[in-house]
Amino acid sequence: MELYSFTIHELQEKLKSGEASSRQIVDSVFSRIDAVEERVHSYIRLMKEDALTAAAIADENIKNGDIRPLTGIPVALKDIVCTQGIPTTCGSHILHNFVPPYDATVVQKLRDAGAVFVGKTNMDEFAMGSSTETSYFGPTRNPWDLDRIPGGSSGGSASAVAADECIASIGSDTGGSIRQPAALCGIVGMKPTYGRVSRFGLIAFASSLDQIGPFTKDVEDCAIMMNALAGYDPRESTSVRAEVPDYRQFIGRDINGWRIGIPKEYYVDGIDPEVSMAVKIAIEVIEKCGGQIVDISLPHTPYCLAVYYIIAPAEASSNLARYDGVKYGFRAAEARDLMDMYKKTRMQGFGPEVKRRIMIGTYALSAGYYDAYYGKASQVRALIRRDFDEAFKKCDVILTPTTPTPAFKIGEKTDDPLQMYLSDIFTISTNLAGIPGISVPCGYTRTGLPIGVQFLAGHFEEGKLLQVASAYEKNAAIEKRRPTL
Amino acid sequence: MKLSTSDVEYVAKLARLEVTEPEKEMFTAQLNDILLYIDKLNELDTTGVAPMTHAIAVQNAFREDKVLESLGTKKALANAPDARGEFFRVPKVIE
Numbered sequence: 001m002e003l004y005s006f007t008i009h010e011l012q013e014k015l016k017s018g019e020a021s022s023r024q025i026v027d028s029v030f031s032r033i034d035a036v037e038e039r040v041h042s043y044i045r046l047m048k049e050d051a052l053t054a055a056a057i058a059d060e061n062i063k064n065g066d067i068r069p070l071t072g073i074p075v076a077l078k079d080i081v082c083t084q085g086i087p088t089t090c091g092s093h094i095l096h097n098f099v100p101p102y103d104a105t106v107v108q109k110l111r112d113a114g115a116v117f118v119g120k121t122n123m124d125e126f127a128m129g130s131s132t133e134t135s136y137f138g139p140t141r142n143p144w145d146l147d148r149i150p151g152g153s154s155g156g157s158a159s160a161v162a163a164d165e166c167i168a169s170i171g172s173d174t175g176g177s178i179r180q181p182a183a184l185c186g187i188v189g190m191k192p193t194y195g196r197v198s199r200f201g202l203i204a205f206a207s208s209l210d211q212i213g214p215f216t217k218d219v220e221d222c223a224i225m226m227n228a229l230a231g232y233d234p235r236e237s238t239s240v241r242a243e244v245p246d247y248r249q250f251i252g253r254d255i256n257g258w259r260i261g262i263p264k265e266y267y268v269d270g271i272d273p274e275v276s277m278a279v280k281i282a283i284e285v286i287e288k289c290g291g292q293i294v295d296i297s298l299p300h301t302p303y304c305l306a307v308y309y310i311i312a313p314a315e316a317s318s319n320l321a322r323y324d325g326v327k328y329g330f331r332a333a334e335a336r337d338l339m340d341m342y343k344k345t346r347m348q349g350f351g352p353e354v355k356r357r358i359m360i361g362t363y364a365l366s367a368g369y370y371d372a373y374y375g376k377a378s379q380v381r382a383l384i385r386r387d388f389d390e391a392f393k394k395c396d397v398i399l400t401p402t403t404p405t406p407a408f409k410i411g412e413k414t415d416d417p418l419q420m421y422l423s424d425i426f427t428i429s430t431n432l433a434g435i436p437g438i439s440v441p442c443g444y445t446r447t448g449l450p451i452g453v454q455f456l457a458g459h460f461e462e463g464k465l466l467q468v469a470s471a472y473e474k475n476a477a478i479e480k481r482r483p484t485l
Numbered sequence: 486m487k488l489s490t491s492d493v494e495y496v497a498k499l500a501r502l503e504v505t506e507p508e509k510e511m512f513t514a515q516l517n518d519i520l521l522y523i524d525k526l527n528e529l530d531t532t533g534v535a536p537m538t539h540a541i542a543v544q545n546a547f548r549e550d551k552v553l554e555s556l557g558t559k560k561a562l563a564n565a566p567d568a569r570g571e572f573f574r575v576p577k578v579i580e
Contacts, residue, residue, distance in 0.1 A: 195541045328565065328566075343501050346503070347504070359512055362500040379536045383529070385537055418519065
């Protein structure tokens with residue numbers, strides 16, 4: 001087996017025992033990138049030189065007995081988190097030349113934990129999309145079937161892990177952008193509780209929904225990454241001062257007697273029959289683990305998508321007002337005056353999906369419409385959160401499909417925004433309520449496309465998610481396949 | 486139709502976006518579809534429901550009023566498309 005195919009915890013053992021060096025692991029990952037990247041296109045930018053320098057430092061530290069949770073491990077970063085001195089584009093033309101003067105808190109934290117950065121991964125422009133097709137730098141392909149999308153918006157981060165182009169990665173999740181691509185690429189992805197991981201240095205899309213989280217090959221690695229990422233940050237005013245447990249302690253614990261909620265609203269027409277079947281089998285596995293199945297109801301589920309498509313674009317239209325060609329990024333040439341420069345810069349700098357969402361958001365916040373749209377959506381959002389509060393009185397965690405279908409074909413939904421938005425139908429409510437969620441592989445379709453199962457828990461209960469996901473992973477014993485590339 | 490092409494022009498102006506004729510047509514159709522879908526929220530009676538603005542209720546996040554290190558002019562101007570001296574340069578504002 002090549003070094004690139006191992007997990008973080010397996011590589012840690014090899015590094016500790018001296019069986020492998022960080023340099024060897026990094027070389028292995030870059031040789032894999034050389035072999036497959038041209039077909040997959042996970043990355044916007046590779047950081048090979050930085051990676052080799054960091055690997056040399058890691059090997060020196062290991063020799064001196066300084067071994068941290070991610071020492072010497074190659075990790076990829078979604079190109080939405082700021083990296084000092086390394087261009088950060090957010091998948092957009094308008095930021096194609098932006099070089100951040102500082103690191104995002106998560107970048108600093110991963111660095112402090114010893115991680116080696118491989119590169120910046122591809123994404124939908126400003127994280128607006130479910131397929132990584134809206135990237136200014138071209139689409140990413142699903143390693144399991146190169147004619148299909150990897151999911152989005154963090155598609156590059158998901159495909160990089162699935163194709164062994166890194167050992168783990170981070171993404172951001174505003175309406176499913178970690179869990180949906182994790183499911184479609186056959187890996188583990190977690191969206192933590194809103195406020196658990198600092199958003200300082202994360203380029204903002206919808207500030208009340210955005211959250212950073214990890215992509216990994218298994219649940220134990222997810223716990224290792226969460227240990228590095230979670231925690232209060234005085235530089236981020238919505239980060240929460242809540243105690244962070246050692247997430248690794250939840251791995252391998254049983255879930256005997258746990259109540260597992262099955263929301264009837266998530267098992268409706270329109271779900272692909274193979275997804276439906278895989279999730280049904282997942283429920284049986286959970287029962288065999290000692291979980292008690294409880295029927296629950298989240299009655300406002302049918303309204304989640306409508307609420308999301310007011311709140312997210314409204315916040316985006318405000319956040320993206322800063323891209324005006326003055327302080328950084330692209331500026332259109334030959335403007336008559338300042339107003340003309342703004343309009344031309346934004347017309348040429350943003351792609352169609354970003355413009356569409358800025359338009360919806362601007363309309364929803366414009367004079368005379370605020371109450372009818374943003375006000376109404378914020379009220380229904382409160383009802384959605386109340387649904388979860390009620391549900392968690394009856395169960396410990398909730399189990400749902402992560403996505404209604406497996407990965408769709410490239411180009412299949414690009415002309416129909418609403419159809420595209422519907423691929424996030426099972427992940428959006430989590431962001432609206434601010435609760436954590438995890439997607440874990442639960443099988444394959446007949447044609448070999450991965451399927452994911454999602455677990456949801458109450459605020460700050462990531463530990464519960466890791467416990468149920470690790471129990472499920474162990475007992476489901478899903479055949480360990482890797483994409484053939 | 487909730488939105489006419491002239492509404493789209495007005496919203497584009499508010500958003501500081503120049504839109505081409507074909508974009509105007511496309512946005513008018515697509516935004517109408519989306520707004521029609523969003524209309525389903527009106528099925529719900531939300532009288533008396535307090536709007537939710539934050540996922541987690543955090544009180545004002547204050548810190549001690551102490552001067553910390555800041556970016557500095559040079560770094561702040563490093564990404565500017567057109568910087569002159571200590572300033573961002575822009576096209577003329579006044580006629």
